[in-house]
Amino acid sequence: xxxxxxxxxxxxxxxxxxxxxxxxxxxxxxxxxxxxxxxxxxxxxxxxxxxxxxxxxxxxxxxxxxxxxxxxxxxxxxxxxxxxxxxxxxxxxxxxxxxxxxxxxxxxxxxxxxxxxxxxxxxxxxxxxxxxxxxxxxxxxxxxxxxxxxxxxxxxxxxxxxxxxxxxxxxxxxxxxxxxxxxxxxxxxxxxxxxxxxxxxxxxxxxxxxxxxxxxxxxxxxxxxxxxxxxxxxxxxxxxxxxxxxxxxxxxxxxxxxxxxxxxxxxxxxx
Amino acid sequence: xxxxxxxxxxxxxxxxxxxxxxxxxxxxxxxxxxxxxxxxxxxxxxxxxxxxxxxxxxxxxxxxxxxxxxxxxxxxxxxxxxxxxxxxxxxxxxxxxxxxxxxxxxxxxxxxxxxxxxxxxxxxxxxxxxxxxxxxxxxxxxxxxxxxxxxxxxxxxxxxxxxxxxxxxxxxxxxxxxxxxxxxxxxxxxxxxxxxxxxxxxxxxxxxxxxxxxxxxxxxxxxxxxxxxxxxxxxxxxxxxxxxxxxxxxxxxxxxxxxxxxxxxxxxxxxxxxxxxxxxxxxxxxxxxxxxxxxxxxxxxxxxxxxxxxxxxxxxxxxxxxxxxxxxxxxxxxxxxxxxxxxxxxxxxx
Numbered sequence: 315x316x317x318x319x320x321x322x323x324x325x326x327x328x329x330x331x332x333x334x335x336x337x338x339x340x341x342x343x344x345x346x347x348x349x350x351x352x353x354x355x356x357x358x359x360x361x362x363x364x365x366x367x368x369x370x371x372x373x374x375x376x377x378x379x380x381x382x383x384x385x386x387x388x389x390x391x392x393x394x395x396x397x398x399x400x401x402x403x404x405x406x407x408x409x410x411x412x413x414x415x416x417x418x419x420x421x422x423x424x425x426x427x428x429x430x431x432x433x434x435x436x437x438x439x440x441x442x443x444x445x446x447x448x449x450x451x452x453x454x455x456x457x458x459x460x461x462x463x464x465x466x467x468x469x470x471x472x473x474x475x476x477x478x479x480x481x482x483x484x485x486x487x488x489x490x491x492x493x494x495x496x497x498x499x500x501x502x503x504x505x506x507x508x509x510x511x512x513x514x515x516x517x518x519x520x521x522x523x524x525x526x527x528x529x530x531x532x533x534x535x536x537x538x539x540x541x542x543x544x545x546x547x548x549x550x551x552x553x554x555x556x557x558x559x560x561x562x563x564x565x566x567x568x569x570x571x572x573x574x575x576x577x578x579x580x581x582x583x584x585x
Numbered sequence: 586x587x588x589x590x591x592x593x594x595x596x597x598x599x600x601x602x603x604x605x606x607x608x609x610x611x612x613x614x615x616x617x618x619x620x621x622x623x624x625x626x627x628x629x630x631x632x633x634x635x636x637x638x639x640x641x642x643x644x645x646x647x648x649x650x651x652x653x654x655x656x657x658x659x660x661x662x663x664x665x666x667x668x669x670x671x672x673x674x675x676x677x678x679x680x681x682x683x684x685x686x687x688x689x690x691x692x693x694x695x696x697x698x699x700x701x702x703x704x705x706x707x708x709x710x711x712x713x714x715x716x717x718x719x720x721x722x723x724x725x726x727x728x729x730x731x732x733x734x735x736x737x738x739x740x741x742x743x744x745x746x747x748x749x750x751x752x753x754x755x756x757x758x759x760x761x762x763x764x765x766x767x768x769x770x771x772x773x774x775x776x777x778x779x780x781x782x783x784x785x786x787x788x789x790x791x792x793x794x795x796x797x798x799x800x801x802x803x804x805x806x807x808x809x810x811x812x813x814x815x816x817x818x819x820x821x822x823x824x825x826x827x828x829x830x831x832x833x834x835x836x837x838x839x840x841x842x843x844x845x846x847x848x849x850x851x852x853x854x855x856x857x858x859x860x861x862x863x864x865x866x867x868x869x870x871x872x873x874x875x876x877x878x879x880x881x882x883x884x885x886x887x888x889x890x891x892x893x894x895x896x897x898x899x900x901x902x903x904x905x906x907x908x909x910x911x912x913x914x915x916x917x918x919x920x921x922x923x924x925x926x927x928x929x930x931x932x933x934x935x
Contacts, residue, residue, distance in 0.1 A: 411815040411819050412812075412815060413807065413808050413812040413815055413816065413878065414812070415807070415811045415878045415879045415928075416804075416807050416808065416811055416878070420807065420808075423804070424804060424808050424816065424819050425808075425816070425820035425821045426820065427801035427804055429800075429801060436800070436801075437795075437800050438799055438800050438801050438803065438804060440799065
């Protein structure tokens with residue numbers, strides 16, 4: 315497609331001609347793209363386009379059947395999510411992996427609690443935890459009223475933001491966001507998009523999965539459009555204007571055909 | 586002009602702060618238990634005024650003894666519930682472990698101290714089996730530990746009968762090491778017969794509260810009950826956490842069996858049966874949700890205190906002691922209603 319010639323430095327994460335089959339179903343065929351530090355690559359597509367399959371491969375949940383994954387130019391294989399995380403690839407899922415009844419600071423450090431003291435008398439350094447949470451969220455431009463409040467009391471956008479801040483704090487170099495704006499209202503989605511940009515500006519490579527071109531276009535540097543498991547191309551932003559992105563997303567020709575069919579139908583039923 | 590305006594700006598501020606504090610307290614899981622315990626204490630202060638309920642230290646020694654009997658095991662039971670599981674074998678384990686201690690010291694002729702170590706190891710083993718079965722089979726712990734309960738109940742009764750020909754093992758005080766062990770586990774403190782049990786109860790409550798609030802294990806307990814899938818996704822060892830909680834519960838039941846055997850100098854085959862639900866009531870009164878993920882060890886302490894007071898208060902007020910059950914049921918129901926309210930508050934966007 316319209317991939318640029320290989321730059322002098324290898325890409326932080328590169329996907330090269332990846333395919334995945336579930337039995338005789340082709341979930342993903344020959345998809346290629348890349349993302350660099352401080353850039354956002356958007357993966358767009360309708361339901362069933364293969365977006366989730368792609369994330370699952372990138373985050374180590376599934377392995378691809380064909381094609382290569384490269385981190386900084388070296389081929390890697392992810393046998394588990396832990397492998398992906400070891401390469402600095404963090405995934406923020408739609409369900410966020412947060413416990414609603416637990417406070418923000420407890421959630422933020424869940425599974426990686428800072429401790430003080432020695433031996434059996436080590437304790438969870440809650441003062442540090444609360445301070446770090448406040449700092450990190452403030453750096454992302456999030457003002458929480460009280461780190462003690464349960465995550466369940468936060469709005470959907472705030473929860474996404476806390477999850478993003480957590481991934482960035484724990485050293486994510488590549489952040490995969492699975493439909494972070496899909497369940498949100500217009501205003502909340504805007505809030506989350508701002509944190510995507512914040513993460514990018516801190517040098518994180520972001521892979522942003524969405525089915526909404528209006529959310530993708532303003533923040534993306536590169537766009538991959540998937541349709542029924544096939545890639546419709548990987549475009550840098552200058553190669554694609556918003557209208558073209560929307561047209562590709564809607565499945566261009568299919569939409570034109572549908573329009574034609576509807577016209578014919580209207581003509582047939584009108585006297 | 587300036588003065589009333591200033592007063593006008595300060596007054597609403599104060600009101601906001603006051604509402605904030607009340608709302609904050611109402612999201613705490615343990616506040617209901619504290620208020621309930623205080624209410625029950627003063628209620629019996631009135632109904633049992635004939636025996637000087639409020640003022641007689643001997644009366645307080647009586648109900649704290651009872652409360653400690655509930656409260657010691659209620660600590661790990663509460664942690665286990667916050668971790669999302671139940672242990673219905675925690676009551677019968679008191680009997681099993683007391684009987685085992687009795688057997689080892691009277692029939693096997695062991696010194697009390699090594700016998701205590703063996704009993705504690707037995708407690709750890711039963712907890713480990715409970716925990717491993719629950720996490721491996723993914724069956725509800727309610728069913729798994731109900732099975733353990735019935736198995737042990739049969740063993741206790743049949744084993745004791747075969748061994749002694751009666752329904753109890755007696756003469757534990759004849760064993761060597763008995764008096765030093767009894768001093769440590771089951772002595773009377775002060776002239777009013779406060780039991781050493783009460784110290785164990787307070788001590789274990791402090792340890793449990795510290796574990797839950799101030800350690801990473803505590804964070805794992807909350808998450809294992811709140812959302813085990815999310816917890817596993819971020820690297821919490823959920824399986825190990827749950828097994829550890831079952832082990833703690835059974836080991837504490839073993840400790841209680843040791844305390845009772847040393848205190849009573851004999852052990853009944855039926856000891857402890859029925860208490861498993863009392864521990865759960867203590868935890869629920871203390872703010873633990875039946876669905877896990879939320880609760881308080883301090884609240885459970887007040888829950889145990891409340892049930893201890895009810896048990897003895899009804900006798901001291903010279904009511905028919907059968908009413909105890911009715912009271913326990915009513916307290917449980919009120920606590921569940923209050924918890925539901927508090928949880929809804931905690932989850933509502935502020």
